[in-house]
Amino acid sequence: QVCPRLGIREFDMRDHVLPRAEGVYEGLFGRYRRIVAARCKDPEILGRCQDGGVVTAILCYGLREGLFDGAVVSAADETMPAAPKPKVVTTVPEAIASASSWYTYCPNDLALADAERMGLRRVCFVGVPCQVTPVRKIQLADPSFLDNGRKKPKHIERQTKFLKSFGDIVSMTVGLLCTEVFTYEGLMVEKIDREMGVPLTEIKKFNVKGKVLIYKKDGELVEMKLRHAQEYARPECHHCGDFSAELADISCGGVGCMDWTITILRSEKGEALFDDMVRRGLLETRSMDEFENSMKVLLRLTKKQRDRVPVPPGRTPRYVRPEGYPPVPADPPAG
Numbered sequence: 373q374v375c376p377r378l379g380i381r382e383f384d385m386r387d388h389v390l391p392r393a394e395g396v397y398e399g400l401f402g403r404y405r406r407i408v409a410a411r412c413k414d415p416e417i418l419g420r421c422q423d424g425g426v427v428t429a430i431l432c433y434g435l436r437e438g439l440f441d442g443a444v445v446s447a448a449d450e451t452m453p454a455a456p457k458p459k460v461v462t463t464v465p466e467a468i469a470s471a472s473s474w475y476t477y478c479p480n481d482l483a484l485a486d487a488e489r490m491g492l493r494r495v496c497f498v499g500v501p502c503q504v505t506p507v508r509k510i511q512l513a514d515p516s517f518l519d520n521g522r523k524k525p526k527h528i529e530r531q532t533k534f535l536k537s538f539g540d541i542v543s544m545t546v547g548l549l550c551t552e553v554f555t556y557e558g559l560m561v562e563k564i565d566r567e568m569g570v571p572l573t574e575i576k577k578f579n580v581k582g583k584v585l586i587y588k589k590d591g592e593l594v595e596m597k598l599r600h601a602q603e604y605a606r607p608e609c610h611h612c613g614d615f616s617a618e619l620a621d622i623s624c625g626g627v628g629c630m631d632w633t634i635t636i637l638r639s640e641k642g643e644a645l646f647d648d649m650v651r652r653g654l655l656e657t658r659s660m661d662e663f664e665n666s667m668k669v670l671l672r673l674t675k676k677q678r679d680r681v682p683v684p685p686g687r688t689p690r691y692v693r694p695e696g697y698p699p700v701p702a703d704p705p706a707g
């Protein structure tokens with residue numbers, strides 16, 4: 373029902389999640405209302421965060437103002453060095469402590485079960501595109517198929533709750549731009565720890581800017597060619613065509629720039645929250661005219677990601693790409 377790669381794809385859910393309306397544009401990277409470069413002004417967040425800190429600022433603002441009663445994020449796993457784990461945060465200090473990205477897979481959706489158990493009802497979900505899509509699929513799932521005429525009402529009720537509740541508690545989705553993530557065993561243990569000799573316990577954070585940047589706790593910066601890291605990419609990612617979290621309320625990533633977050637405001641709700649933050653002086657923004665390179669990289673990576681998805685046997689390219697998308701050389705011949 374909710375697998376991001378089986379059944380309906382992101383681009384075919386646009387009409388349900390982000391319907392066409394005045395002020396909604398449709399680009400290569402999905403529907404959106406506005407795209408800006410933004411940076412948070414809170415020095416505490418900036419000291420810990422990735423790029424412009426917009427995602428963490430959104431969480432802090434939402435939690436402080438009571439817009440969210442919790443958030444699902446990736447946070448440092450205290451039992452494994454340089455590894456993330458899915459986590460529910462309910463306070464501003466917890467949100468700030470979870471800032472920054474890890475680049476190994478972290479199944480954030482699983483923490484929705486914790487959020488549900490905790491009784492949260494207005495959760496901000498932060499995740500990569502393949503995690504935002506299942507949330508949307510849950511929210512859109514029609515549970516009527518569960519009633520086959522033979523089940524008892526209490527069974528239907530229990531199954532409906534199981535199918536819908538993890539999505540119903542999500543009030544805002546923030547998607548993180550993503551081209552691939554890497555295996556922990558391969559990139560962290562084999563490459564960085566064993567081969568490069570950087571102990572994982574000494575790593576403070578990572579970033580990817582055309583190359584992998586490894587920030588150590590002692591202040592040293594170690595660089596690695598991106599293609600060396602890509603040897604450890606999860607194979608599943610090669611089947612993913614959604615670079616920019618097309619179904620999120622807001623999509624964020626530091627694409628093609630340093631210290632700023634390229635922020636795609638997609639839904640009315642997402643745009644309103646962002647504008648409130650700007651009005652209150654929590655964020656500074658710049659026009660994308662000043663971030664021409666970021667726009668170019670965003671478009672290039674979106675296309676590259678869309679093109680890389682192989683057409684499954686017995687299917688046509690339309691199954692993996694939107695209507696009217698130009699032919700991709702690797703696609704099987706038509707007919």
Ligand code: SF4
Pocket residue numbers: 500501502503550551552553608609610612613614
């Ligand atoms: S590339 Fe796609 S499948 Fe891989 S982690 Fe990112 S969003 Fe998920």
